[in-house]
Amino acid sequence: MTPRSPRPRDRGIPEATVARLPVYLRALQGMAERGTLTISSEDLASIAGVNSAKLRKDLSHLGSYGTRGVGYDVDYLVYQISRELGLTQDWTVAIAGVGNLGRALANYGGFGTRGFRIAALFDADLRVVGDEVAGLVVRHIDTLEDVVGSEDVAIGVIATPAVSAQGVCDRFVEAGVTSVLNFAPVVLNVPPAVDVRKVDLSIELQILAFHEQRKADGQAPPEAGWIDATEKT
Template identity: 80%
Template sequence: MTRRTPRPRERGIPEATVARLPVYLRALQALNDQGTPTVSSEDLAATTGVNSAKLRKDLSHLGSYGTRGVGYDVDYLIYQVSRELGLTQDWSVAIIGIGNLGRALANYGGFGSRGFRIAALLDADSSIVGDKVAGLPVRHIEILEEVVGVEDVSIGVIATPAAAAQTVCDRLVGCGVTSVLNFAPVVLNVPAAVDVRKVDLSIELQILAFHEQRKSDGHGASEWFGMPGSLRDAGTSDLSG
């Protein structure tokens, strides 16, 4: 079974490209806010820190929305990228675990510039259930299944302690959630049909430490040539705001 995809891709966009589209989108919105009508791949690439050829190839996966000799129409491109990312519809998000991090996430302004709606805040600690966080009441995790059903939650954000993460995840998956953003430092076990992305501070720090060590490590200079660029766009997620 499993016919190995014969053609390069069946109307699919490369994962690497998908990860960059949100970055382009943010830059485009900034351009739009300041009234810029069109932008060239060169300029947009510069502000987003990527190679212009890569940017053009990324955008070419969405279609031919540029005008040779001119560039891209900012408005139109925003629409196309948004549509491709699925931001033309609203997604309900539930945050589970309202500790320091959960609060930070709940208060995250704009929440990805429209497209996402915080549908519920859940926690196991009865002493904070009922509190208002970012204008929303914290509800008891006991009613997770009910809330997911009623609010039609499609993305679950896990901000619980590591020990509770897998259980929470199982319950989310159990009631039909197929996208999970995990902030707990554990590897979640899920069925293949469920997408999990993880955000882990300690891993990021350790990766930085590795490179930092390399810098001082051996000596002072040399060997600095072989390693082009920085990790500029190595990281993935993004929070504050």
């Protein structure tokens, strides 16, 4: 009696794994371009900056795509990860706020090597509206609802000043956007069905400052070789 749609596999991929898949994907795409056909978990892990056990466990959540004694087929793994991340289809993106940051984002060419299409840029400043940025004409923010509807925007990027962020977010959500990437330094309030990810420069700097202070205090520099950066992230 329980309504169940037929689910092929377990689909329960841990969030921590999801966050690393894009890193693996980028590394693999680099390998593919250089003509590498197969790669071991050891080697891929080293490039991606994680340890090999973690990499294998991560990949095992997608299925058994490796060959014992050999490794993983690069192209095949690129495809499987892309599919799992939902990159075999294109997602439509709209950016609100065409200041320095908004421009930087709009011009950021290889949007993760395809998978995303910028459909519109919005701004409230009439001196900016009408300008051409990254091949798009900047629209007035009041056309947001129309455009999100007609272009079927899935992801809204907020690059506005802090004070405008919640308002713009509300409008995105009201118009049907279910994923938001927030660059404004505020905590956004959204319904549970909407996903929000945030990128916050000053938070990152403050975290670094904390560790900087630690290093300055008790001077215990554990100097002993080189490690990969993502290990700590």
